[in-house]
Amino acid sequence: MRKFWALFTARNMEFYRDRAALSWAFIFPLLIIVGCALVFSKPDQTLIRLGLLGEAQSYNDLAIAQQNYTDITEYSARERALEQIAHHQIDLLVSRENDGLRYWVNPESSPGLAAQQLLRALDGDKALHEEQLTGQAVRYVDWVMPGVLAMNMMFASLFGIGYVIVRYRQNGVLKRFQATPVSALQFIVAQVASRLMIVVVVNGLIFVGCDYFLNLLMLGDYSLLLLIALAGALSLLSLGLVIASRTASEELAGGLLNTLTWPMMFFSEIWFSLENAPGWIQSMANVMPLTHVVKAARAVMIEGAGFAAIAHHLLALLITTLLCLLLAARLFRWQRE
Structure with a gap:
């Protein structure tokens, strides 16, 4: 020793x-x-960070997902996607369900609220069901x-x-x-x-x-x-x-x-x-x-x-x-x- x-x-x-x-x-x-x-102190507000539960191909009729300013992330695990919403890492999360489209938004996130308004403007003809999640921004x-x-x-x-x-x-x-x-x-x-x-x-x-x-x-x-x-x-x-x-x-x-x-x-x-x-x-x-x-x-x-x-x-x-x-x-x- x-x-x-x-x-x-x-x-x-x-x-x-x-x-x-x-x-x-x-x-x-x-x-x-x-x-x-x-360098990164100012957040990027030029893109809509959209999360989709499942494959993006199943959302071809979703107008907001087809815009060239929308950045799409696919999620297979709902829990993981909801964490991203709570911590402001994506602006909007959309899931296709039997009764229409369910989406989650963080009301404390300004880009999230803007994405919600855009979703309603572009896809207001669909059955939309809102859920809200809050959490500290990352x-x-x-x-x-x-x-x-x-x-x-x-x-x-x-x-x-x-x-x-x-x-x-x-x-x-x-x-x-x-x-x-x-x-x-x-x-x-x-x-x-x-x-x-x-x-x-x-x-x-x-x-x-x-x-x-x-x-x-x-x-x-x-x-x-x-x-x-x-x-x-x-x-x-x-x-x-x-x-x-x-x-x-x-x-x-x-x-x-x-x-x-x-x-x-x-x-x-x-x-x-x-x-x-x-x-x-x-x-x-x-x-x-x-x-x-x-x-x-x-x-x-x-x-x-x-x-x-x-x-x-x-x-x-x-x-x-x-x-x-x-x-x-x-x-x-x-x-x-």
């Missing part, structure tokens, strides 16, 4: 003394959040915050552990460790534990600071958010270990890590939803651990989801962690080949 604590403390001191890396870990995500809050900064924190976690985890171990191997530090009583398992666990603590603490401080300045929406349990952060960081750290386990060049490590991070940045729903994306893109995104971190955190923060609702995301992160750790242990080498 003393060997583990010695390695753990040494890695923490190394990170703390690198003032550039320490400062950037805090400044970069804050700049992104502030920039997004400024701003873009509320929606994007889980993704920004997860992105910061991804970079801090992958590059934090990947580059360090590769640099140790390139500089001969790992070769010296091999001559000590320290085992490969002790070394890897100490590196993961150190980086895990840094990633979770830094992201926690960023979250607290942004919540203070931006008054973020938080409907769920903070302990669940912490559990997601721990599971997500562990899965990303284990993924970084696979890259670092045998790579001897920092240039190669950088290329491999960028190959991992860029697809996750675009397809893990950090900046935009893939709800209307083709099925194969959604399937590809669900293979990425960052997708499960973002979806789970977003469900807790803006939907108030409980443990049962995010259990499948946590299971996916746990499986990723175990598989990557086993692969990293299998591939790990102390010296350059």
Whole structure:
């Protein structure tokens, strides 16, 4: 245990003394959040965001759905669609039923009321039945915050552990460790534990600071958010270990890590939803651990989801962690080949 604590403390001191890396870990995500809050502070009022329960083809006679300024989202689950209405994420929800068309609107949403008037003007000849739902509006900064924190976690985890171990191997530090009583398992666990603590603490401080300045929406349990952060960081750290386990060049490590991070940045729903994306893109995104971190955190923060609702995301992160750790242990080498 003393060997583990010695390695753990040494890695923490190394990170703390690198003032550039320490400062950037805090400044970069804050700049992104502030920039997004400024750019997207004014809501888009040029489109009618219309939700349809079922396939859009079954609403060919609905005039409002045929307008070129109407953005349509199909929903198969009514509960999910009603949440979108309550949180102002769509303006109007329409369902075809036996007695005509039933629609839901949030009376606290100005675009929703405008969409309701347009529906009555264009489709007033049909049997329309109104339902109302209320709820707190979800701003873009509320929606994007889980993704920004997860992105910061991804970079801090992958590059934090990947580059360090590769640099140790390139500089001969790992070769010296091999001559000590320290085992490969002790070394890897100490590196993961150190980086895990840094990633979770830094992201926690960023979250607290942004919540203070931006008054973020938080409907769920903070302990669940912490559990997601721990599971997500562990899965990303284990993924970084696979890259670092045998790579001897920092240039190669950088290329491999960028190959991992860029697809996750675009397809893990950090900046935009893939709800209307083709099925194969959604399937590809669900293979990425960052997708499960973002979806789970977003469900807790803006939907108030409980443990049962995010259990499948946590299971996916746990499986990723175990598989990557086993692969990293299998591939790990102390010296350059």
